[in-house]
Amino acid sequence: MAERIGVYVCHCGSNIAGTVDVEEATRWAGENLPGVAIARDYKFLCSSLGQALIRDDIQEHGLTRVVVAACSPHLHEKTFRRACANAGLNSFLLQMANIREHVSWVTRSKEAATEKVKSLIAGAVARVQHHRPLEPTPVPVNPHxxxxxxxxxxxxxxxxxxxxxxxxxxxxxxxxxxxxxxxxxxxxxxxxxxxxxxxxxxxxxxxxxxxxxxxxxxxxxxxxxxxxxxxxxxxxxxxxxxxxxxxxxxxxxxxxxxxxxxxxxxxxxxxxxxxxxxxxxxxxxxxxxxxxxxxxxxxxxxxxxxxxxxxxxxxxxxxxxxxxxxxxxxLATGWDLFDCRRIPQYGYGRLANVFTSLEFERMCNASGPTGGRVVLRDGVTEPESVCIVHCVGSRDSHYNPYCSGICCMLSLKMGHLILEKTGAKVYACYIDMRPNKKDYEEFYQRLLEEGMLFVRGKVAEVTDVARTPPEEGKLIVQVEDTLLGKQRRIPVDMVVLMGAIEQxxxxxxxxxxxxxxxxxxxxxxxxxxxxxxxxxxxxxxxxxxxxxxxxxxxxxxxxxxxxxxxxxxxxxxGTVMIEPVVATIDEEKCSGCRICNNLCPFNAIDFLDDEKVSRVNAVLCKGCGTCVAACPAAAITGAHFSTEQVEAEIDGLLWDAGGDGEPAPTDQPELAPAATE
Amino acid sequence: MERERFEPRIIGFFCNWCSYRAADGAGTARVKYAPNVRVIRLMCSGRVDPSFVLKALASGADGVLIAGCHPGECHYIEQNYKTMRRYAMLTQTLRALGISERRVRLVWASAAEGTQLAAAVDEMVEDLRLLGPLHWSANLREEDHEAAFEHILHEHEQAMEVTR
Incomplete structure (x- = not known):
């Protein structure tokens, strides 16, 4: 192995070092893995000092490959590729080992985590030796x-x-x-x-x-x-x-x-x-x-x-x-309102004067069906009392666990409009009030002063079955007032359900x-x-x-x-650089069997009738690698995910599969699997 | 003396777009799961050459976990269906080689399903503990290999008979 590999293990503060013995893993990699010229650990490799460390090592120690054991490549692969490129090393000669998301954050035992980290580093070291320099392809951006x-x-x-x-x-x-x-x-x-x-x-x-x-x-x-x-x-x-x-x-x-x-x-x-x-x-x-x-x-x-x-x-x-x-x-496709019929105990669709928030919005709108008058379903009667029910289908493990975010403020706005338009008594039954943005809390205070009544409790039921004469002909909102510690039955003329915002x-x-x-x-x-x-x-x-x-x-x-x-x-x-991860067919090896032709959903593989071989159109190829896996002649290479690279990674990851947990001796030419048992 | 608990080694082949992100998500959410799986990131589960699986088992893995996007949700439109086909074929081969199908699993995990993926890993680790170590390279004798390959060839011939 002529490659000179630099291995860099990140502490990520305590994110990795808290669960992984970073120093031990680094020492082990430096002493045991073939091809490793230098192995260092560092507090934060993604910092400019960390990147400078890699850059300087590449230049001073003539590194030809770099392994960074840190977070997910989805986060910092670009950062470290840039660090390599800055030192004049092709950015694809880098491999990352994901020892944060895949190890330190998900593993309880420090010992087991450190062992897993060693494996992942061994996998990356074995793989990176087979990396080839690649150049991203510049693609023009259509301005539309x-x-x-x-x-x-x-x-x-x-x-x-x-x-x-x-x-x-x-x-x-x-x-x-x-x-x-x-x-x-x-x-x-x-x-x-x-x-x-x-x-x-x-x-x-x-x-x-x-x-x-x-x-x-x-x-x-x-x-x-x-x-x-x-x-x-x-x-x-x-x-x-x-x-x-x-x-x-x-x-x-x-x-x-x-x-x-x-x-x-x-x-x-x-x-x-x-x-x-x-x-x-x-x-x-x-x-x-x-x-x-x-x-x-x-x-x-x-x-x-x-x-x-x-x-x-x-x-x-x-x-x-x-x-x-x-x-x-x-994509700005917006949202749909929760179907309030899914909570039958709130009576929507069965009890005429139970409304959804969207229905109520239309009713308040001057160009809406009632000309902006707040009236019951009969179209004429103004309500004397209204109850707004919060968290209908949100913050509820039966429907949506999330908070819909806007309904508290929506409820306050509606409360204000009802008070302004009708003078009705307005109740709001809430789990928590969450007016958490600029000028929102002030609006809540305003509504408290305007006389909107707030009942802290999740509504159990909306019913029209009266128990007492004052409840006759009303909708009764059954709710536990958790501040009073009491069950309440609130008789109202109208109920508005704050349905959840759904995808x-x-x-x-x-x-x-x-x-x-x-x-x-x-x-x-x-x-x-x-x-x-x-x-x-x-x-x-x-x-x-x-x-x-x-x-x-x-x-x-x-x-x-x-x-x-x-x-x-x-x-x-004007241009974007796209990953050169595409498949190529070695026409010398291609037998023209055409197995790959039908596998590509992007029609990137053409069969050349004259030469009787298949060829990949690099512009159309998305780099999934399905054809690479299928070629019986192994004539197709998937750039950056070649068979040699993946197989080397398998070998590296299983460095300890000999059974006794001892590292393979360093003088071995390859990380060959030990078959002793 | 109490025997040490068997810790199976699992090689994971995870799709870059869904399962690998799911595993990242499990990490970000600090979901704890068994440390036995060592993940190889591939662009698509369709890149999993069945020979990778055999290679992993031959190199000392006790199990292989292939994870891809849910059917119908492949980043590359339909390549996970090809994974399914290959997986079906692969299980045949494994059976012929005398390896339990439970050692090679195919699961689906969207990028949002970190918790589910972690549970799948835990479950597989428990199952492999029941199966015990594979020691394939050490345990399988040369003549068994030959018999197995003869058997596969025979099966293949039979299959061709039917289609004709």
Missing amino acids: TLVIGGGIAGIQAALELADAGYPVYLVEREPSIGGHMAQFDKTFPTLDCAACILTPKMSEVGQHEHIKLLTWSELEEVSGSIGNFKARIRRKARYVKEETCTGCGLCIEKCPRKVVDEVFEAGMGYRKAIYTPFPQAVPKIPVIDPKSCIWFERQRCRACEKLCPTNAIDFDQQDEILEVDVGNII RRDARETGLKVGISCSMAGWFIERHPKLDPIATMTEGIFIAGACQGPKDIPDAVAQGAAAAARVAGMISK
Whole structure:
């Protein structure tokens, strides 16, 4: 072995050194592992001093390979690759041993942890000898960006990019952008009117020269990789020609079919079969819902077509597939409300005057079904008392263990609106009040002063079964007041359930289309929960807003802007470097059996008819290595994950498999498995 | 004298995108599990050449744990299905070689399932303790090898008969 390997073992403060005898592992590696020229331990290798240590050693001691035993390569592989490159060593001649996440943090016994660390270092040392210098491939970044979701996070992301001069495709599945924010009346804690602050942004999106707005459209499929994605977008038939429609609204006025609007009005109001969800919709162009349109039902009517002054109605329209080339994709798909029917004891769906928070939002909204009046389900009676139930489907191990984050403030805002509009008595039954951001606590104090009544306890039941005359005809909220230490039955006219914020029901499928995954609770997984909440493990795919976790408006806006900034940075740089982890076929060895051809889902392997061999198209290859494992002639090499490298790692990891736990003698040419038993 | 508890050696082949991150996640969450598994990071469970598994067992591992993305959630669209196919084939071979299938496991773990992955490791370690050490390279005699390979060839021929 001619390689001169430097082994660096990190203490990571006490993160590793607390459970692992770092000095012992380092000493052992230096004395026992073949090829190791130098072995050092250091407090924090990722610090600039730690990196300088590696850099200087490479130069002074002529190291040809580096092993860093520290945290997960997902965290610091880039850091140490850079350290190697700075010293003039090819950055792929580095191997990391993950002794923090995979050892010190998960192992109880220090002795066992130290032994495991030795194995992982031995594996890395054995593997790194077979590493080959590789160069990352520069790839040009397409300046177009695809933003999925036209809620406030997506709007913000699209505007930031477009204002920087970069073209954006904004895809929204509903007829208008605006998302959930457009449904709200006021926003906490400032009580800004949601429409007043949102609609200027919406019309800016609608008119922006760099934004191609694709509403009533859905993402079908994504292929390619960072810098050069190809996205297929289904433009659902609108049955209204976008170029000709002026948005006069005559068709909506004349449409004879009224149906309950389950989406925008949350089931509280009606829309026509041809509709825009709300007056300030962007674009103002309506859509015909074929499920409710009389023409699609029984081939009659076409009133809209007859009356349209610009002949914009087109019943023959078909879904269209639009293919766009983009460099990056931002997912801002938002959230769905918890289905409150899942908690039957709260009576939603059975007791008329139990409302969800979204229904209540629509009721408070001046352009909503009641014109902003807070009334019972009968549409006329003002409630004299209202109870807001917190944590419905959140902070509940039966449904969602997480805190929805926004409901406390939502409840306070609703309390304020009810007090302002009706003078009713307002109760809020809460587990904990969590108004934890700027000006939130002050808003809570304000509501305490305004006379909202707070009962600390999780509601057991909402019922209409009266036990006493004052309870007759009321909804009774059964709750243990944990501050009084007493059961209470609170008779009220109206109950509002603060349903949990949940991930979109189809988020998993969306994630699969772009190659990102969801957490146990359903949220899209970020690259790092603290330091990189907007990037994902798939390069070029970003997440913003509530699809990453429950979020209020300012946080969603901040993430939208952050994702846009990240994308803009890449576009302005012009190229990204991608990992050269691809497969190559040695045509000398290839027998032309074509077994590999069908294994590649990216069609990266072509069969050359003339030469009767297969060849990998490096641009299409994603480097999974499935073909490498399948080739019967071992003609395919997976760069950085070659058979020699993996087999050497196996040997190294099993250095102690001789049985007596003693290290293999250093004079052995290889870490051959001892077969003594 | 009480015998020392057997500590099996397990080689793990973990997918970079899901299981390896799950193991990282278990670490970040300080989930404690048995230290017996030594993980090799691969880009995809589809990279697991069955010969890697045999090589690991021959080099002294008592078990092999292959972990990939859940079916339908492969980072490379469908390569974990190919892992499933290979795994089915591999268990046949292992059986023919007289090695218990319990020694080579295929599990699915998404990046969020650190706790589940840790539990799977613990469970496998317990199971391997029951099975005891493999000592494959030391225990298997040359003639057994030959008989086993004869058997595999015979099985293969039979399989080809059926398809014809």
